[in-house]
Every structure is written in structure tokens, then in C-alpha cells.
Amino acid sequence: MATGAARSGTPAQPRARAAVFGRIGDASRIEQVESRLIEAIVSGVLEDGERLPSEPELASLLGVSTITARHALNTLRERGLIETTRGRGGGSFVRRAGLDAEKMLRGQLAGLTRVDLDDRAASYLLIVTGCAELAAEFVDADDAALLREILPGADEGAGAWRSAEAELFVAIGALTRSARVTRQLIAVESLFGWAFRLPYAEADYREETRARFEELIDALAAGDGDAARRLMRQHLDLAIDQLLRLHAALRK
């Protein structure tokens, strides 16, 4: 706090400060609240039947106006993702029952700009490949056995693969032996890991991924951080490639 720049009133980092203190439009705020809640429901962070905070609580938690929170909840209600009841014990409850996961995920993807997608991809790529490289220094035979067990069976479908990949990546993050890195990875996975798991709808992709993950686990067990990073990068490059094609097709 006692820096010269702060005392003289001349911000030391004007760009960074503009990013922090720049105006956020109302429309953008509603979208942000909507997309946070939708992604949380789609990804399962918010569970079926879970009661959401009330409008004023939600507004205060997210630091937005009550009207913004109300608009966002209205959209969720229209899309059938929440149900609101009045009176004692009432509130807004998460409804995953009518949720067509594939359709919802594609709908979410279609709503993203290419710029946003690239932004998410860069952050996802960095943390996941970084975890693979670092984890290689610590993986022993028991750890590798646990990672192999997470891989789905030969005839498992997209759903099983998506949850397996999420658990595999979090397990690899945990093997860095840093709780902070693991929490960052979990945050990234929870917020937009779903997008990078969309390509699991294709059987070819699942087969190619199995081979690569087996190789990746071998590299981790061998303590080869460079190979682990390269294999993880190859996997994510393919996922992002497929994702961008799907994104382009959905936005036509």
C-alpha cells in the first residue's frame, strides 16, 4: 500500500486497473449470472433438487442487483432448469430431470464467442498440461494403478468417458502434491471442463483417447514429465480442434 505510485495517485498498471474497474454493462451481467448458473447445473456442481439462494441472497453473493439476479433466474426457469414454488419451504430448485445433457451442452457452446472459447482453451491447456508435467515427478506404481482404474471399460459411452476424464485430470492435479494447484484445476474443470469433453460423443475420439491416456499414464509412471506434457497437449489439441469445428457448425 505504501508504494510511491499509490501515494502520488498515478496507477502503476493502468491496463490491469482498467480491467478491474472498467464498467460492466447490465446485459453482460445478466448473461454472466445466467451462464454461471447454467454451467453449474450442466456440469453437476449444482445438484438436482438443490435449492438455489433467494433472489436477494444470490444478488448479494454475486455482487449484482436483485433485478439482474431476477432476470437470470427467469431465463433459467424458461429453459426448464429450475422450478420455483411459493410459500413455506418454497424457492427455486434445480431440475436436471428434463435436461438433455448433450443438447444443453451444445446450446451452451453455441452461446460462446470464438474469443471466449479460445480464452478458456488457453487457460485449460496451461493448467492441465502443467499438472501432467509436474505430476510425473511424484507418481509411483500405486498412483499409476489408481489412474489406470479411472479409465472407462471398452464399451462405455460418452457420459462415462466425460466423468472419467474429469476424475483423471483432478487425480493428476492432486499428484502435483499442491492443494492450491488442485483447487485451481477443480475450479477450471467445474466451470468449463464440460466444453472440452464434448468430443466424447464420437466413438473414434474415445478410442484414440484411450490409447493416448494409456501412454500418458505410462509416461507419468516413468517419471517422464516432458512426455506426459506432450501427450496431454496432443490430447487437448485434438479436443480443442473438434470443439472448434462443433462450435463453427452450431453457430452457422
Place this chain on the structure above:
Amino acid sequence: MTTTGHKSEELVACSQEVDRFLGELLVDVRAIGAAARAAFGDSAPTAGRLTSAVEPGVNELMDRRDDLQGCGFVVAPGIFADRELFLAWWQGRPRAFLGEARSVTGEALDYTRQAWYRAPATTGAEQVTGPYVDYVCTDEYVVTVTAPVADDSGRLLGVAGADLLAATVEDWALPLLRTVGGRATLIGTTGRAVVSLDPAVRLGRAVAQSAIRERVVCRVAPMTVAQL
């Protein structure tokens, strides 16, 4: 004791302190296990009955020991009719109740793969695991002490346990290692450095056998106090 000849008294005393600490913690963990076992009487057990059986002991323990990150009882698959997995587990300052562990995609997370569950479940022996980053419950870097719990017929009911933050273990062990001096190092059950006076030792990595000049293996768990 794995090496012959004279041991430094300090090293032996240090290992005895580790044994005392783990021994006391295991007494508490076994008590949680006994409370859980009592909940599985004649009638079909339920998660609610298990939770209320375990909770008073957990509260008493967490009141008495402020060094625990969490504790409780984790059910073996097939014990409850209506669910495979259940954690009667409380964690953190607010003693948040866990119940179910979920992955980032919302599915139930299978804890039976984790070493702290699997080792006592398959060997029947009490276990000290870690430190490791626990992504099932706490998302913290922890050491977990677990004890298997079986019914009269020997069927596994689950695992009772308690978590300590690795940082808590470091705070506890450093003064002990200083009584030994030199490059005294506490090595975990899988041969990895847990706490060390030697800045060149990287925590979490295996300590080379050739680097160990003198060692005493603890009795309660195969942790090692070593001079490098």
C-alpha cells in the same frame, strides 16, 4: 529397527514421540469405528442412523483436538440397501457434514480406489496415508489415519478415520526433528519425505536409501525417522 548397531538416543526418542502421537490418534479413530459398528445392529442400517451414532463422538473429538482437519466413518459398498457410498464425515472449522462426495461432473466419487480406504479395507490393518492431496473430501494436502471396522462375522462395514493437514504435521514434527538435529527427516509409509530439516530434501519425493545414514522405523505405522 532395520539397521543394527547403536542408535542415537535422540532418533529413538523422536520415533517414540511419533508412535505416541499416532497411537493416541488411533485410539480416537477406533472409538469412532466402535460407535459406527454399534449403529449396525439387527435391523437394516440407514445413513441417518449411522450419522447420528457417529456424530457425538466426532463432536467430542473435534472439541478436544483442534489439530484435526476432519474425521468420521466411511461406508463399505453393499452395506446400505439404497446407496453404494456414504461418508459420515465432518470437516473443517464449521464441521461441515460431507455425506456424499461428488466429482466435478456431478457423479458420486468412488472413494474405494483411494489408498486411505483401500489399504485398511483389503489388508484389515490400520493405515497412515500421505501426505497426499485429497480431492474426495477436503481439497487439502493431508495425512489420513484410517482403521477398518468389521462386524462379528468379519464382514467389512467401512473405515473410520481422521485427517490432519500436512502443514499441521510439519508444525508438530519440526521441533521433534530439531532435537535430533543435523538433517533429520521424517519419512512416510511409502518412503517419501514428509518433514525434513534438510532444505535439499524435496518433500513428497522418495528419499534415496543410499542417502540414509541412520534410521528408526516407528512401531505404530511404518514411518521412519532418519538421519541423512
